[in-house]
Amino acid sequence: MDVFDRLKAAAPDAWASYVEHDFVRRMGEGSLPEEAFRTYLVQDYLFLIQFARAYALAVYKGRSLADMRAAQAGLSAILDVEMGLHVRLCARWGLSPDDLEAATEETGTVAYTRFVLDAGAAGDLLDLHVALAPCVIGYAEIGRRLAEEIGPGLATHPYREWIGEYAGEAYQELATSARRHLGDLAARAMTESRFPDLARLFAQASRLEADFWQMALDPRGPR
Numbered sequence: 001m002d003v004f005d006r007l008k009a010a011a012p013d014a015w016a017s018y019v020e021h022d023f024v025r026r027m028g029e030g031s032l033p034e035e036a037f038r039t040y041l042v043q044d045y046l047f048l049i050q051f052a053r054a055y056a057l058a059v060y061k062g063r064s065l066a067d068m069r070a071a072q073a074g075l076s077a078i079l080d081v082e083m084g085l086h087v088r089l090c091a092r093w094g095l096s097p098d099d100l101e102a103a104t105e106e107t108g109t110v111a112y113t114r115f116v117l118d119a120g121a122a123g124d125l126l127d128l129h130v131a132l133a134p135c136v137i138g139y140a141e142i143g144r145r146l147a148e149e150i151g152p153g154l155a156t157h158p159y160r161e162w163i164g165e166y167a168g169e170a171y172q173e174l175a176t177s178a179r180r181h182l183g184d185l186a187a188r189a190m191t192e193s194r195f196p197d198l199a200r201l202f203a204q205a206s207r208l209e210a211d212f213w214q215m216a217l218d219p220r221g222p223r
Ligand SMILES: Cc1ncc(C[n+]2csc(CCO)c2C)c(N)n1
Pocket: 044, 047, 048, 051, 074, 077, 078, 082, 135, 136, 139, 174, 209, 212
């Protein structure tokens, strides 16, 4: 059992609330309302910008060149690859770069991203990577499961690009290497007495991921 499996096993309800969320189920069934998916895409754009900052923080928190380079690779992946893919996916869904730039960050986006940034700012690199783990590794689990469930029907599925992206080999490899890096970091920096605090951090990040899905399902009231 690696440290990621231990963290999941310590927070089964929080993990299930995230990876088995209604948004995920309905995306898989193809019954997710398009408007909910658009809301998600816009907030995810704002989310990815803050996540780039979290990887930049991981560069700063690194104590070895290897850790700093690993964080730099994560930062480049977001800035040079992920953002471009995301903007293209948004365009496919009728959202222009101007729409994305003009969007307001919702409370759920602020809560999740600033929680991760604070975990990293107040803690060390291991705290930061534990807070990042549900996001990076969870999406690989969700993407793979949905692709397996849908099977050959994926080619014509309404959410095929999103599912294909996260189920695809490149993202699966990225998640596998993030998982290995987390294991290495824990082997170096984790004393057993730290585990309960790390498990709490992991559970909270997983709940915030679940809230992120929920935010897209719940219409926002006027304000
Ligand atoms: C709410 C939310 N959670 C997780 C991801 C997945 N993800 C997070 S950071 C990143 C880039 C890793 O290099 C990816 C793919 C997302 N997009 N949105």
